[in-house]
Amino acid sequence: MFDQFEAQAPLDKESFERQSLALRQQLLEIQFSLENTRHPVIIVLAGLDGAGKGVLVHRLNEWMDPRGIETNTYWEHSDEEESRPYLWRFWRQLPQRGRIGIFLGSWYTQVTQQRVDGTIDDQAVEAFCRRITEFERQLSDDGAIVIKLWLHISQETQRRQLEEKAPRRQQNPRVTDHPYELVGKYQQAMATSKVVIRNTQTFQCPWHIIDGEDRNYREIKAGEIIRDTVIRRIENLEPPAPLEQLPEPQNALASVDLGKSLEKSAYKKQLRKYQAMLQDLAWEGYRQKRSLVAVFEGWDGAGKGSAIRRVTGAIDPRLYKLVQIAAPTDEELAQHYSWRFWRSLQRDGRATLFDRSWYGRVMVERVERFATEAEWSRAYREINEFERELTLHGSIVAKFWIHIDQDEQLTRFRAREQEPYKRHKITDEDWRNREKWPAYETAVNQMIAQTHSEHAPWTLVAGNSKYFARIKILKTLCKAMEQALY
Amino acid sequence: MFDQFEAQAPLDKESFERQSLALRQQLLEIQFSLENTRHPVIIVLAGLDGAGKGVLVHRLNEWMDPRGIETNTYWEHSDEEESRPYLWRFWRQLPQRGRIGIFLGSWYTQVTQQRVDGTIDDQAVEAFCRRITEFERQLSDDGAIVIKLWLHISQETQRRQLEEKAPRRQQNPRVTDHPYELVGKYQQAMATSKVVIRNTQTFQCPWHIIDGEDRNYREIKAGEIIRDTVIRRIENLEPPAPLEQLPEPQNALASVDLGKSLEKSAYKKQLRKYQAMLQDLAWEGYRQKRSLVAVFEGWDGAGKGSAIRRVTGAIDPRLYKLVQIAAPTDEELAQHYSWRFWRSLQRDGRATLFDRSWYGRVMVERVERFATEAEWSRAYREINEFERELTLHGSIVAKFWIHIDQDEQLTRFRAREQEPYKRHKITDEDWRNREKWPAYETAVNQMIAQTHSEHAPWTLVAGNSKYFARIKILKTLCKAMEQALY
Numbered sequence: 001m002f003d004q005f006e007a008q009a010p011l012d013k014e015s016f017e018r019q020s021l022a023l024r025q026q027l028l029e030i031q032f033s034l035e036n037t038r039h040p041v042i043i044v045l046a047g048l049d050g051a052g053k054g055v056l057v058h059r060l061n062e063w064m065d066p067r068g069i070e071t072n073t074y075w076e077h078s079d080e081e082e083s084r085p086y087l088w089r090f091w092r093q094l095p096q097r098g099r100i101g102i103f104l105g106s107w108y109t110q111v112t113q114q115r116v117d118g119t120i121d122d123q124a125v126e127a128f129c130r131r132i133t134e135f136e137r138q139l140s141d142d143g144a145i146v147i148k149l150w151l152h153i154s155q156e157t158q159r160r161q162l163e164e165k166a167p168r169r170q171q172n173p174r175v176t177d178h179p180y181e182l183v184g185k186y187q188q189a190m191a192t193s194k195v196v197i198r199n200t201q202t203f204q205c206p207w208h209i210i211d212g213e214d215r216n217y218r219e220i221k222a223g224e225i226i227r228d229t230v231i232r233r234i235e236n237l238e239p240p241a242p243l244e245q246l247p248e249p250q251n252a253l254a255s256v257d258l259g260k261s262l263e264k265s266a267y268k269k270q271l272r273k274y275q276a277m278l279q280d281l282a283w284e285g286y287r288q289k290r291s292l293v294a295v296f297e298g299w300d301g302a303g304k305g306s307a308i309r310r311v312t313g314a315i316d317p318r319l320y321k322l323v324q325i326a327a328p329t330d331e332e333l334a335q336h337y338s339w340r341f342w343r344s345l346q347r348d349g350r351a352t353l354f355d356r357s358w359y360g361r362v363m364v365e366r367v368e369r370f371a372t373e374a375e376w377s378r379a380y381r382e383i384n385e386f387e388r389e390l391t392l393h394g395s396i397v398a399k400f401w402i403h404i405d406q407d408e409q410l411t412r413f414r415a416r417e418q419e420p421y422k423r424h425k426i427t428d429e430d431w432r433n434r435e436k437w438p439a440y441e442t443a444v445n446q447m448i449a450q451t452h453s454e455h456a457p458w459t460l461v462a463g464n465s466k467y468f469a470r471i472k473i474l475k476t477l478c479k480a481m482e483q484a485l486y
Numbered sequence: 487m488f489d490q491f492e493a494q495a496p497l498d499k500e501s502f503e504r505q506s507l508a509l510r511q512q513l514l515e516i517q518f519s520l521e522n523t524r525h526p527v528i529i530v531l532a533g534l535d536g537a538g539k540g541v542l543v544h545r546l547n548e549w550m551d552p553r554g555i556e557t558n559t560y561w562e563h564s565d566e567e568e569s570r571p572y573l574w575r576f577w578r579q580l581p582q583r584g585r586i587g588i589f590l591g592s593w594y595t596q597v598t599q600q601r602v603d604g605t606i607d608d609q610a611v612e613a614f615c616r617r618i619t620e621f622e623r624q625l626s627d628d629g630a631i632v633i634k635l636w637l638h639i640s641q642e643t644q645r646r647q648l649e650e651k652a653p654r655r656q657q658n659p660r661v662t663d664h665p666y667e668l669v670g671k672y673q674q675a676m677a678t679s680k681v682v683i684r685n686t687q688t689f690q691c692p693w694h695i696i697d698g699e700d701r702n703y704r705e706i707k708a709g710e711i712i713r714d715t716v717i718r719r720i721e722n723l724e725p726p727a728p729l730e731q732l733p734e735p736q737n738a739l740a741s742v743d744l745g746k747s748l749e750k751s752a753y754k755k756q757l758r759k760y761q762a763m764l765q766d767l768a769w770e771g772y773r774q775k776r777s778l779v780a781v782f783e784g785w786d787g788a789g790k791g792s793a794i795r796r797v798t799g800a801i802d803p804r805l806y807k808l809v810q811i812a813a814p815t816d817e818e819l820a821q822h823y824s825w826r827f828w829r830s831l832q833r834d835g836r837a838t839l840f841d842r843s844w845y846g847r848v849m850v851e852r853v854e855r856f857a858t859e860a861e862w863s864r865a866y867r868e869i870n871e872f873e874r875e876l877t878l879h880g881s882i883v884a885k886f887w888i889h890i891d892q893d894e895q896l897t898r899f900r901a902r903e904q905e906p907y908k909r910h911k912i913t914d915e916d917w918r919n920r921e922k923w924p925a926y927e928t929a930v931n932q933m934i935a936q937t938h939s940e941h942a943p944w945t946l947v948a949g950n951s952k953y954f955a956r957i958k959i960l961k962t963l964c965k966a967m968e969q970a971l972y
Binding site for chain 1: 507510511514518540543544547548549551552553556557559561564565566569590591791794795798799802803804808810812815816817833841906907910911
């Protein structure tokens with residue numbers, strides 16, 4: 001990598017001016033050609049302190065139309081960031097389709113810093129890098145053009161740079177100790193960087209190592225790489241992502257015993273019991289700063305809403321947020337489909353309850369063809385990775401599919417049409433979906449087969465008896481939290 | 487208020503059931519009739535601890551379609567909230583048009599709490615209440631239906647309630663000490679509440695005081711108030727907001743001496759000087775946790791972009807965010823027009839630079855008739871109140887209008903059409919706007935007359951000489967920050 005790395009001759013002012021004039025024009029053109037495409041551009045600017053990342057940002061803003069560019073820096077973390085899964089802070093800053101996001105300090109910052117500080121070992125670095133490559137793969141699969149630039153400088157150059165900056169540094173002590181700078185520690189920083197770069201060097205999102213010694217050279221070079229990568233991608237010169245090979249799903253739904261039921265009196269007793277238990281567990285979760293992420297899915301009319309109310313009825317309003325998933329807004333459509341779920345995650349110690357969820361991707365979006373096969377078939381992996389990020393952070397994940405049979409659904413639809421205050425719940429769409437029952441059945445079975453994991457298990461709830469279903473859900477939540485908290 | 491307050495007879499179960507069935511249906515109907523209107527509904531639930539606010543939330547969610555309701559609670563504040571103007575935390579939680587937001591703990595929480603704790607005096611309470619009424623007036627003017635409910639209970643009732651809750655409280659100690667509960671302090675809490683209610687009792691957003699002794703009664707009552715208020719509003723029975731009376735603007739633009747200019751050599755020297763100064767001031771602002779909010783407006787072709795680049799070129803990328811204001815997204819259109827500016831405010835110690843801003847409301851939106859006269863004419867007051875909130879929080883506000891004359895604009899438009907990498911900057915729209923020069927001139931003059939204040943002053947920048955303009959802006963920013971920081 002850096003070993004077979006060739007130092008470049010500096011670029012004289014005059015040829016810089018000439019090349020920069022042409023490049024500037026080309027960069028502007030590709031910037032405009034990005035508009036109304038599905039491609040956001042994500043530029044990761046990395047390199048040791050003193051490599052000239054900052055000035056490169058200014059140059060790119062000067063060459064291109066700054067209206068389409070956002071620069072994001074990561075050094076101090078707010079408690080809202082610290083109290084959510086690590087990647088949340090980056091998800092919330094991702095550029096929209098057609099826009100350019102420059103990351104000065106990125107998902108590479110912390111892992112590098114911690115390794116240099118010796119707070120983590122090489123194994124941890126590799127594990128972390130796997131998560132980074134998953135993250136980048138997800139973005140790239142969705143259309144993002146991820147460009148990773150490493151500005152390489154020699155040890156003396158760094159020393160010289162730091163000495164020049166020294167006076168300013170005394171004035172602005174903060175500069176010297178923010179998380180992503182590796183001031184002075186050239187050897188350790190380079191050693192770690194090599195490991196990180198090697199472990200995150202993928203075909204889809206490769207690293208570009210640029211000789212950073214000469215400002216003119218590195219700026220032209222960076223501009224050219226950005227230009228060429230974007231052109232290659234928007235002209236679709238890269239091969240289409242292969243479809244995931246999925247095993248035949250077994251019929252999990254068939255295994256649900258819909259005969260189960262519960263007497264009203266027993267229901268009332270257990271409801272009180274488990275709601276009280278859940279209330280205390282919610283507070284214990286708050287004390288331990290562990291958050292709960294619960295997903296509620298099920299057939300239309302399965303009783304999702306009333307079951308969720310029994311859960312929210314138990315938890316202090318300060319400790320939960322109910323997130324209703326409907327049609328995405330345009331800000332959400334301008335991002336990876338996971339973005340809207342990342343954005344609604346609550347802080348540690350709180351519960352986030354999803355009434356419908358990211359599983360819409362592999363159910364309604366699949367059946368209604370809102371998502372292409374490539375999109376929904378890779379979504380299983382994306383979902384598993386998303387939920388692993390949650391559990392790695394310490395969140396407790398519970399997923400419920402409330403199951404009923406077609407007769408029960410029919411009965412409930414009819415009943416709803418009678419009750420004035422329930423009529424709104426039953427629409428033509430519900431009747432249309434009902435006709436697609438078999439298609440949904442296949443989708444649900446595959447979803448369960450693909451996304452049922454130990455850290456984020458599915459609970460299939462027998463829903464023909466609402467009483468039974470509600471208690472089953474409360475009980476399962478209590479058990480999951482108890483296991484995690486005690 | 488509470489003195490002439492009449493205690494109500496409790497409501498028996500049977501009549502509750504009957505009334506609730508009808509009410510539920512009516513509430514659902516108004517909830518649906520809200521869809522696709524410009525009206526968000528903001529329900530403030532207040533009252534002493536033990537008054538039954540929590541159970542009322544559950545009831546409302548049961549009566550209405552929870553998909554259209556968000557419940558917000560305020561007790562602990564994140565540092566991201568603490569490090570922004572006080573109202574930011576509420577702005578970011580406001581419901582979209584057509585939706586319902588229930589605030590359990592609200593902008594009334596802190597002021598009441600602090601008064602009871604004795605950390606602020608009555609004068610401070612009154613000042614704070616003025617800001618609250620301004621806030622509510624802004625939301626209401628924009629279509630929000632603000633419903634403020636106070637659940638009133640007697641001292642014994644509170645004592646009884648607290649005793650019942652006592653065992654749970656021991657388990658969940660957090661409950662007893664969160665900011666908005668005034669556990670036990672009945673007398674002081676009531677005294678303060680009276681002052682706060684009296685000071686925020688407006689025609690537009692009145693308080694409704696409900697006897698909270700009997701659960702059945704208070705829930706029916708609350709439901710009825712919500713129903714009636716919403717109906718009155720969406721049927722437009724309330725008189726239209728009167729137009730603001732605006733004084734004739736003096737011609738501020740005429741006073742700008744466009745003859746001013748600067749030599750290239752002098753420019754280069756001063757650029758270095760003031761950029762270095764600004765860099766240090768930005769770090770000093772960071773140290774003192776004071777944030778800078780700078781607004782850049784000006785004629786098309788006035789050189790906003792290049793001037794802004796000289797500012798961003800001086801500030802460490804970690805310390806500023808450049809916010810480009812273009813057409814609003816649908817999430818932004820679903821909110822008060824100020825919402826998008828509130829949402830982009832950076833944290834204390836950072837600079838937020840607005841390339842175009844909230845002043846679009848009284849310029850382009852006025853001239854192009856995107857905003858009604860009622861909307862843009864009340865916007866001056868809203869803007870002054872917004873900027874007042876910023877400065878009250880300690881932010882440094884600087885506003886620039888870069889002025890050029892029509893000939894200079896023409897020259898620059900022509901020049902841009904020649905330069906390949908500038909061509910994108912000049913569009914048909916620019917030519918169209920140019921024809922509306924007089925209309926914009928009136929709007930700009932009025933804007934300056936209405937929104938030039940000591941705490942948030944306008945700087946009119948002579949822009950015919952770009953060199954002069956850039957230095958003028960850098961110098962002004964340095965001066966403003968110096969005065970604030972030293």
